[in-house]
Each structure stands twice: as C-alpha cells, then as structure tokens.
Amino acid sequence: MSLSVFLTPLRLATGWGPHPRLLSGIGVVMLILMRLTLGWHFFSEGHEKWRQGDWDAAPFFLNARGPLAVQFRQMVWDYDGSLRLDVDKTKQHFAVYRDKVAKHYGFDEAQKRQAQANYAKSIEGLEFILASNATDLEEYELGRKRIQDLKRESMREGVPSLAGQAETIRTEWRLKITPVLREIDALWASYQQAQTLVATTSQVADNGELKLGVPRNQFMDTSVVNRWIPYFDMTIGICLVLGLFTPIASLAGAAFLGSVFLSQFPPVTGLGSSYQLIECMACLVLAGTAAGRFAGLDFFFHAWLRKPLTPTAE
Incomplete structure (x- = not known):
C-alpha cells in the first residue's frame, strides 16, 4: 500500500492518458511531431536568451495590456x-x-x-x-x-x-x-x-x-525572471524533446504561454499574441494524451513504475 502511494504520483508524471493502442498510428505520429516541435521551440527560445546574456523581460512586462497587465508591470524591477x-x-x-x-x-x-x-x-x-x-x-x-x-x-x-x-x-x-x-x-x-x-x-x-x-523590493521581479526564464525554457524544451515527464513539462509550458497570452490579450492589442494561445492549447493536448509515452522516455518510466502497482495473484 505504501509503495503504491509513493509510485502513483510518478506514474501520473509520466502519463495518464489513453493506452497507445487506442490512438491511430497517424495520430501517434502527429503527437510525436507536435511534441518535438514544441520542445525545440522552447529550447531554442531559452538558448537564445541564455546566449544573449543580457536578455531582459522588462520591455515585455511594461507593454502588457491584457487583464494581467497590472500584475506584469509590477513585476518589473x-x-x-x-x-x-x-x-x-x-x-x-x-x-x-x-x-x-x-x-x-x-x-x-x-x-x-x-x-x-x-x-x-x-x-x-x-x-x-x-x-x-x-x-x-x-x-x-x-x-x-x-x-x-x-x-x-x-x-x-x-x-x-x-x-x-x-x-x-x-x-x-x-x-x-x-x-x-x-x-x-x-x-x-x-x-x-x-x-x-x-x-x-x-x-x-x-x-x-x-x-x-x-x-x-518584492519576491518576484525581473531581477529574478531574467535569470531563470532561459533555463526554464530550455528545461521544458529538453523534457518535451526527450518525452520525459511530459505531462508536467507540458502543463508548465501551457501555464507560461497562457500567462503571456493574457498579458497581450488580442481584443486589446490585436492578434499578435494568438500563437502563444495556439501553443498553449497544443501543450494541453500533449499533457492530456501522455504524448511522452510515444517514442519518448516516459514509455520506459511508465512501464517500470507500473509493475510494482500491478496486483499479483496470491
């Protein structure tokens, strides 16, 4: 019982979606391509910020216009x-x-x-x-x-x-x-x-x-964001490309992209931030379908973690 309580969260972290046999072959290929594309996008964005060395989120936060505009502006140091x-x-x-x-x-x-x-x-x-x-x-x-x-x-x-x-x-x-x-x-x-x-x-x-x-002068501002966002982006990207802890990485990516979308809400500033909403929805699809179990490391982790939870006949 205690082992099940410990391993269940790990199983959820590697995928709780439908069994691979329930999805068509074409659907599986599309999920893999989506995961790899989003992963590469996250990683390349993070790597570019890291390479620049002086990347600053302040201009983005200062130009926030959506429903979270005040919160984003206040995050500027x-x-x-x-x-x-x-x-x-x-x-x-x-x-x-x-x-x-x-x-x-x-x-x-x-x-x-x-x-x-x-x-x-x-x-x-x-x-x-x-x-x-x-x-x-x-x-x-x-x-x-x-x-x-x-x-x-x-x-x-x-x-x-x-x-x-x-x-x-x-x-x-x-x-x-x-x-x-x-x-x-x-x-x-x-x-x-x-x-x-x-x-x-x-x-x-x-x-x-x-x-x-x-x-x-506050817990979270651009002095912290500027330091950690490049590593956050690269970590999400690596996890998605490898198919490792895909649900967690996808949900984290969706939360990040969703906040970006809300800060530049289209009815206020036009349609420039729509691609963040599209990628946010794509991340939610990856999280809900356990996409890391298709040609990803989550397949092996999920199989390994599943064994101790499978009841054995006495």
Whole structure:
C-alpha cells in the first residue's frame, strides 16, 4: 500500500492518458511531431536568451495590456523608479557595495579611501540628477497620485473611461520619468566600474568581478525572471524533446504561454499574441494524451513504475 502511494504520483508524471493502442498510428505520429516541435521551440527560445546574456523581460512586462497587465508591470524591477529616486536607499545600497568590494578584492587602506571617494562622488551625482530634473519629478509624482485616484474611482464606479484616462496618464508618466531613470542607471553602471577600477588587475583576476546588482523590493521581479526564464525554457524544451515527464513539462509550458497570452490579450492589442494561445492549447493536448509515452522516455518510466502497482495473484 505504501509503495503504491509513493509510485502513483510518478506514474501520473509520466502519463495518464489513453493506452497507445487506442490512438491511430497517424495520430501517434502527429503527437510525436507536435511534441518535438514544441520542445525545440522552447529550447531554442531559452538558448537564445541564455546566449544573449543580457536578455531582459522588462520591455515585455511594461507593454502588457491584457487583464494581467497590472500584475506584469509590477513585476518589473523598480517599475515606478521609487527605489532609484530615493537618495537614502541608494546610499545604503552603494555603501553596502563599497564595503563588499573592499572585502572581495582585499583592498588596502589607500584603495579603501579611493572606494569611499567614488561612493561620495556617485551620491553627489545622484543628487545633481534629481535637482536638475526637479520639475519633471514633481509632475511625475502628481501623475502617479492621479493614476492611483483614477484606479480607485474606476473600481468604485465601474467606469471604463476612467481606466482609459489612467492609461493615458501612465504613458505620459513613463515618458516623463524614463530619461531621468536612464541617467540614474548610467550612474549606477559608472559607480560599479569606478569601484572595480580601484582593484588591481591581479585582484580582479584572482577574485573575479563583483557586480553591483540591484536590491530586491518584492519576491518576484525581473531581477529574478531574467535569470531563470532561459533555463526554464530550455528545461521544458529538453523534457518535451526527450518525452520525459511530459505531462508536467507540458502543463508548465501551457501555464507560461497562457500567462503571456493574457498579458497581450488580442481584443486589446490585436492578434499578435494568438500563437502563444495556439501553443498553449497544443501543450494541453500533449499533457492530456501522455504524448511522452510515444517514442519518448516516459514509455520506459511508465512501464517500470507500473509493475510494482500491478496486483499479483496470491
């Protein structure tokens, strides 16, 4: 009994669909081709993201327009710039990096003084950027408050036009703040470069370069997504191509593609995201038919796991 409880989830992971004899030969071939095609697509997409090294999901999330638009936008790291525009939080992050750099490379006293000078110069640069763009930042704050007010009003009164006004203000708001955030991003990059240059060539070679990174302000944002999505895509692709744990891989792929489709829902943005819906449905077909048991490793795993669960005559 205990063995059955343990092995049943594994059987489900390798396929619970109809017996292969219940499907026609042509249907089986089509399932195999579908599985291989989807698997290769997932793998190639993930590999390309991994090869680029600097792939960023932020532009996609920022352009979300579907029913999950708000959730996707909020997944962009520091979406509204509140962290980068906060001098105190930036000081804290830069100070932590300054101390980490000194410890990582093993700075001597002279190098520590230079690292401190770089820190002070960068904070002065941030304050100068904020002062130079004070008018735009003030309008930005007013726009952000207006968006929040319109959101509350549209939820309370159910007026679609209010949501449209909020979207218009949001677009203007992003245009207003984007140049400022670009300046700050350049400052962050310059700060990392300056601190790295304090280290000698041998210190960098022996210890490797230490990245400035970004402080996390929520559990899941693009700082995490950018790192793991390439591996997620490649893993799903490999599982589908090999026919390994196909139901799990297919359902994971369907959930991912379904969320992409909802973020760019066609009635709002046209038909550009329809192919994600088509592939999502195809993944569900693979999951529901145990497609990995046809010319896939799930056939062997399922047969091996089935034996301990088969009752034996006493």
